Amino acid sequence: MSYFHRFIFISTMCTWLTSGVSADQGWWMKEPIRWVQTNLRETDAAMDPATFIDEIADFNANALLMALGGISAFYPSRVPYHYVSPYIPKGRDTFGAVLKGAHARGIRVIGRFDFSKTHKDAYDAHPEWFFKKSSGEPAIYNGLYQACVNGGWYREKAPEILREALEHYDVDGLFFNMFSNPASDYSGHPLGICHCDNCKRLYRERYHRDLPDAPDADYQAFLHDAAVSMSETIRQIMRAQRPNAALVGTSPEIGDMVFSESNTAVKRPLPLWPYASSDNVNRARNTYPEKMAVNQCMSFIDYAWRFAMVSPAEIRTRLWQNVANGGAAAINVHGTLEQEDRTALDAARPIYGWLKEHEKYYAGQYPESRVLLLGGGGRGFGTERAYRGMFRLLSEEHIPFGVVDDVKWIGHRDVELVIATGRVPKEMEQYVGNGGHLIIAGPTEPPMDMGKIVKRWKDPDGAYFRVRDTQMFPSLKSVDVMFMYGDYLQVDAKGPLTFIPPSMYGPPELVHVDWKDTDFPGLIVKEFGKGSVAWLPWDLGMLYYLHSSEAHAGLMRDLIDSMLPQGRQLKTNARPQVDLTLMKQGDHHLIHLVNLSGHSDTAYFKAVPMTDIEVAVKGVFHSAKAVRSGKGLAVSMRAGYSVFTLPLLEEYEMVELR
Ligand SMILES: [Zn+2]
Numbered sequence: 001m002s003y004f005h006r007f008i009f010i011s012t013m014c015t016w017l018t019s020g021v022s023a024d025q026g027w028w029m030k031e032p033i034r035w036v037q038t039n040l041r042e043t044d045a046a047m048d049p050a051t052f053i054d055e056i057a058d059f060n061a062n063a064l065l066m067a068l069g070g071i072s073a074f075y076p077s078r079v080p081y082h083y084v085s086p087y088i089p090k091g092r093d094t095f096g097a098v099l100k101g102a103h104a105r106g107i108r109v110i111g112r113f114d115f116s117k118t119h120k121d122a123y124d125a126h127p128e129w130f131f132k133k134s135s136g137e138p139a140i141y142n143g144l145y146q147a148c149v150n151g152g153w154y155r156e157k158a159p160e161i162l163r164e165a166l167e168h169y170d171v172d173g174l175f176f177n178m179f180s181n182p183a184s185d186y187s188g189h190p191l192g193i194c195h196c197d198n199c200k201r202l203y204r205e206r207y208h209r210d211l212p213d214a215p216d217a218d219y220q221a222f223l224h225d226a227a228v229s230m231s232e233t234i235r236q237i238m239r240a241q242r243p244n245a246a247l248v249g250t251s252p253e254i255g256d257m258v259f260s261e262s263n264t265a266v267k268r269p270l271p272l273w274p275y276a277s278s279d280n281v282n283r284a285r286n287t288y289p290e291k292m293a294v295n296q297c298m299s300f301i302d303y304a305w306r307f308a309m310v311s312p313a314e315i316r317t318r319l320w321q322n323v324a325n326g327g328a329a330a331i332n333v334h335g336t337l338e339q340e341d342r343t344a345l346d347a348a349r350p351i352y353g354w355l356k357e358h359e360k361y362y363a364g365q366y367p368e369s370r371v372l373l374l375g376g377g378g379r380g381f382g383t384e385r386a387y388r389g390m391f392r393l394l395s396e397e398h399i400p401f402g403v404v405d406d407v408k409w410i411g412h413r414d415v416e417l418v419i420a421t422g423r424v425p426k427e428m429e430q431y432v433g434n435g436g437h438l439i440i441a442g443p444t445e446p447p448m449d450m451g452k453i454v455k456r457w458k459d460p461d462g463a464y465f466r467v468r469d470t471q472m473f474p475s476l477k478s479v480d481v482m483f484m485y486g487d488y489l490q491v492d493a494k495g496p497l498t499f500i501p502p503s504m505y506g507p508p509e510l511v512h513v514d515w516k517d518t519d520f521p522g523l524i525v526k527e528f529g530k531g532s533v534a535w536l537p538w539d540l541g542m543l544y545y546l547h548s549s550e551a552h553a554g555l556m557r558d559l560i561d562s563m564l565p566q567g568r569q570l571k572t573n574a575r576p577q578v579d580l581t582l583m584k585q586g587d588h589h590l591i592h593l594v595n596l597s598g599h600s601d602t603a604y605f606k607a608v609p610m611t612d613i614e615v616a617v618k619g620v621f622h623s624a625k626a627v628r629s630g631k632g633l634a635v636s637m638r639a640g641y642s643v644f645t646l647p648l649l650e651e652y653e654m655v656e657l658r
Contacts, residue, residue: 005095026258027108027172028246028292032362033328034352037065037175038336039112040304042072045085047336055265055337057105059345063328064102064250065175068095068111069161071118075168079161081122098170109182110173111165112250116182118143122153129153131181132196134213141185149180149226150198154534154570158230161236166241173246175259180227183215184301184656188267188403193219198235202226225252236483248294254575258284258291261332263298263320265288274599277321279391279403283375285326286402286409288321293327295535299334299344306334312347313651315598319351320652326365329355351396358627361590365583369400371560374407381405382422382541386442389545390421390556397557400569404586405640407431417563420446421541433529437563440533441540441556443487448611450524450535451493458500462512465522468469469496472562475554484522489537495521496554523559534559557621571616571641578610578649582617589657591615595649607651616641617657625656 035418036056038044044067056064067074072085074095088094095111123130123138123145129152133141139146147153161175184190193199195629203211203222212219225273231254235247246256262276273279277295284293298316300306309315319329331348333339354360373394376387394401401419407427409415417437418428423445424438432438432448440446447455457463464481467473473496476482481500488499499520504510525534536555544552554581561568570582577597583590623644624633633644633655646653 006168011234017028025243026246026256028364029290031062032355032359033063033292033294033330034061034332034355035063035065035294035328035339036061037330037332038067039332039334040067040074041335042085043087044335045072045074045094046087046089047094048361048377049094049101049149051281052336053105053107053148055099056102056107059188059337059338061107061348062356063108063110063172064098065110065112066095066167067277068113068169068171068178069170070112070114070116070158070175072279073161077161077164078162079155079157081118081121081125081171082161091159093413094424096169108172108247110175111169112172112175112177113158113162113165114177115147115154115161116178117146118153119144122157123254124150126373128197129157130196131191131194132199134192136195138190139185146182146185146191148194148196148199149223149230150194150202151196154230155233159233161588162234162237163241166238166245171242171245173248173257174234175248176234177249179230180223180251181252201572204349224251228254231255246292252284252288252291256291257294257328258288259294259296260284261296262321264301264314266302266304269658270602273388274596274604275321275388275391275395275579276319276397277318277327278581278594279327281322281325281327282367282401282581283403283405286369286372287375287405289366293322293325294328294330295322297322297331297348299332306338309339309341309344311342311604312343313598313606315344315347316351316651317594317598317604317607320592320594321349321364321579323362324579324583324594324652324654326367326581326583327363337414343487349628354628361585361627361656363585364584366591367400367402368569368582368584368589371401371403371564372418373401373403374414374420374422375405376421376541381420381425382442383539385545386421386541389541389543390419390441393544394419394552395555396553397560398570398572398574398578398580399560400580400582416566418558419560421539422550432531432533435530437531437565439531439556439559440564441536441538443489443537443539445489446533446535448526448528448533449520450526451491452531453489454492455490456519457490457499457501459485460488461485462502462505463488465497466500466517467496468498472496473558475558476551479551479554482524482555483657484538484543484623485537486542488522489647490520491524491535492523493521493524494519495523495525497522528596532563534563556602566639567618569618572614574613574615575610576612580615587658588618589621591617591655591657593646593649593655595651598651610649611647613646613649614643615655616643621657623658626653627656628653 123270131146133149231251249259253256260280280295281293374381376382579594581592598605599608624644
C-alpha cells in the first residue's frame, strides 16, 4: 500500500486524536504505567522501607501509590492537628525513605491523602470545620470525625498540609481518597446532608432557600461544585510547588488521571459485570482523551473483608481489560505486599512482568472507534441496565466503540454513529445535521421531531414486535415476531417493525388467538440535514441486559450496519466472549483481544482457549504481529480490509498492525 493511502485511512479514523506524545504532556501520558496501590494501615508506618521497595520492584511495578498524610501522616509532619502515625520508629521518615528508595529504582511515587476525617483534638478545637448531621451531631466513625468539604479542615488545613508535604517530597503525583462529603459511612449508614454553618450559608447564597431534607439535583450540583473548587485549590498548590506531579482521584474534570475501581461487594445485587474494567477505562479514555485512566483492580472481595481476595482469573481479566482500553495496569492491596491471601498478587505478578517486557506497546495508546455509546448509569443518558445491555451487545458484536459521558466531542472527533439508551442531549441535533447517524434505543422522547407521542404502554405482558421489512433485517430471516417488555412509546409514524399489543396467553387453547396487528412503529427512521436518526421507542438495552434475546441482538446488528455507510472498522469471526478493542499508537494500530470465556455465573475461571480467529480491519496494512504469542501473522487483502488469522487466543492477545 502507498503511504498516501494509509495516511487517508488514519486521518479519517481519528482526526481529533493526537498522533502520540507531545512535549507538554505529563509523564502519565508518555510512560507505560504498572501501578500498585498499597492502602497502608497506620501500623505499617513501622515497616522497613528498603524491604518494601524491594517487593514493589520485584513485582515489576513502576508506580507506587502510598500513604502520605491526612488521617495518619507517614512522615514527621509539623502542622498542628495533623496526626502523625505513632508507629513511625523514632527518628525515621517512612514516606521520605520510601520515596528516595523508589526513585533510585525508577519507580514513581504518588502520595495518598485522605482529608475526609481526622481526630478528636481537631474537632474539639474547631467543631465548625466538620460535618454536622441534621440532628446537629458530628459524624464519627471508629473515633474519627468526618470533615465537611466546605469547612476549615478541607479549606484551611489541607492546603497547609499539602504545602508542607510538597516542600519536602518530590512526589510524582498526589491521590485524594474519599473526596467531598460521602452519602454514607464505611458501614453503609446514611449520613444525610451536612448541616454545618458553611453549608447552610453557601446553599442559601446560591439558591435563596434552606438546605433540602434529602439530596436533590440542586444539592448534587452544590456538592459537585464544592468538590471541583476544592480540587482547583489543590491543583494550584501542586502546580506551584511540583509542576510535574499528577493530580489523581478528585473531580475527573480537573484531575490529570481519571481514577476508578473495579470491585465486588458481598451485598451488591447480581449479576456480576464482567466488563467492569473495560467499561471504566473505555469511558475515561474516550470522555477525557487527554487524561490517563487508572482503574484500580480491587484485590479484595469487599471492604469488610480486605484480606480475602477475589479469584485470580477475575484479577487477570480486569488487568488485561485495563491495558486493552489504553489505561494503566493498576491493582490495590490493603497493607504492604505481605498479604494473608497471596493469590491476587500471584495472579497479577506474571502480567506485570510481561507488561514490563513489552512496555513500549502500553504507552501513548488512543482509542480510534468511530462508534460512540452515550454513558448511562447515573451519568444521565440512560439507566445502568440499558447502558450495560448495549455495552455488552456492542462488545459481543465486535463493534469498536467508545463510551462518552458528555457531548464535548461534537465537532472535534470523526464519529459515524452514536448510540443512546436514554435521554438524548439537544446538542445531538447539530451532530446529526452535519452528517452524523444516531440510534436511540429507549422510551424517552428525543429532541428531534420523530412524530407525535400517542400513548405510553407500560409493561405490556405478551406484547411483540412484528418484522415487516425482511430486507432490512437479514439476521431475522427466521424471526417474524420478537418479544418486548418495559415501556413502549406509541408514536404517530410508520416503521419497519410494528407493535402487537397484549393478548390472551392462557389457557394454551386461547394463546394469542385474539392477536391484532397494528401499524404502531417499533422503529422509526428519519433523515435530518445530512444525517439520520433511528429510534426504537422501547428499552432494547435493558431487555438485552436481562434476557440476551438473539432477535434483539440481530435487530441491532442489522440496524447498526444499515447506519454505517462506510462499513464496519473491523469484522471478525471471534466468539462473542472476546472483548476486542482497536487502539492507535503513533503510526500503527493495536488490536487487543481479551478472552472472557472464563466468566461463568458468579465465578471467574481460566479462559477457554480459542483457535483460528479471523480479523479483518478496514484499510491497507503490511504486517501483523501477535505480540503475546510472539508470532508474525500473514496479512491478505479482501474488499478494502486487511485480513489476518490468529491461530490461538488464550486469556489475552494483542496484535500490532502496521
Ligand atoms: Zn458542611
